[in-house]
Amino acid sequence: xxxxxxxxxxxxxxxxxxxxxxxxxxxxxxxxxxLCGDMTAAYHGRLTFNPLKHIDPIGxxxxxxxxxxxxKPVPVNPHALRNPRRDALLVALAGPASNIxxxxxxxxxxxxxxxxxxxxxxxxxxxxxxYINVALGIFNLIPLPPLDGWRIVEYFWRNHPPAERxxxxxxxxxxxxxxxxxxxxxxxxxxxYKLILHIFGIW
Numbered sequence: 001x002x003x004x005x006x007x008x009x010x011x012x013x014x015x016x017x018x019x020x021x022x023x024x025x026x027x028x029x030x031x032x033x034x035l036c037g038d039m040t041a042a043y044h045g046r047l048t049f050n051p052l053k054h055i056d057p058i059g060x061x062x063x064x065x066x067x068x069x070x071x072k073p074v075p076v077n078p079h080a081l082r083n084p085r086r087d088a089l090l091v092a093l094a095g096p097a098s099n100i101x102x103x104x105x106x107x108x109x110x111x112x113x114x115x116x117x118x119x120x121x122x123x124x125x126x127x128x129x130x131y132i133n134v135a136l137g138i139f140n141l142i143p144l145p146p147l148d149g150w151r152i153v154e155y156f157w158r159n160h161p162p163a164e165r166x167x168x169x170x171x172x173x174x175x176x177x178x179x180x181x182x183x184x185x186x187x188x189x190x191x192x193y194k195l196i197l198h199i200f201g202i203w
Contacts, residue, residue, distance in 0.1 A: 013121070017128035018063060019051040021099055021136045022071040026054040028098035029091055030074040036087035038080040046074050073146065085155065092151030099137030103196055106130045111200040134193045139185065144170045 027049060030041030041047055046054065056072045063069025081087035106129035113123060143149040145167045177184055197203035 013124060014128035014132060016125065017132040018060070019055065020129070021102065021133045022060070022063075023049055023051045023054050024098050024102055024133075025095040025136060025140070026071050026074045028094040029076065032094035033074070033076045033081065033087070033091045036090060037082040038077050038087075040075045040077045040080065044075055088151060089155040092148040092155075095148050096137040096140045099133040099140075100192075103130050103133035103137065103193075104199075106133065107196045107200045107202065110197075111202055114202070130196060131193055134196065135189045138189045138192055142174075142185070144173060146170070 027047065030046045033041055034047060054071045054074075056070055059070035059072075061069070076088075076091055078084045078088050081091075106126055110123065110126040110130060113126060140147050141149040141152070143153045147170075150166075174185075194203050
């Protein structure tokens with residue numbers, strides 16, 4: 001039977017993982033842009049691990065309730081990038097790559113903490129770090145604007161597909177997919193999650 005106490009208890013338990021995953025994702029976008037010559041994120045104070053600088057309140061609530069949410073996108077000026085086309089791809093890849101890397105490091109810590117016999121609540125939090133970072137990394141590779149997967153599509157599609165036409169439909173498309181064919185998104189997430197745990201002999 002559904003319990004709101006269990007629901008919000010689980011949400012609070014995974015809250016640090018959600019905050020950190022979104023923060024590392026947006027910071028990575030901004031930092032790679034900075035390395036490629038664009039100072040926009042730095043000017044806006046977004047090259048920080050302070051989650052308050054990156055979290056969109058509505059997007060964060062949606063993430064907890066609907067399991068589909070968003071952070072404040074890091075501002076990037078493509079004209080300031082040294083190689084706009086190539087660097088835009090690197091900036092797009094930075095977010096998902098940082099989340100997958102964080103998931104791998106978290107899985108290593110989980111293996112270590114299991115061997116140390118750490119309390120169950122600590123282990124659950126680390127599991128949350130692994131799963132949520134995998135989920136955010138894979139989710140952002142979906143080829144719909146404004147997700148990072150769309151930026152990757154733009155790199156290989158030189159004529160730049162009409163993002164402005166799809167943008168208003170993205171949330172509706174994602175909600176329909178999550179409700180009627182969730183395996184399209186959840187399948188790759190669970191596969192990547194199990195693979196990372198299996199690498200460390202946890203699964």
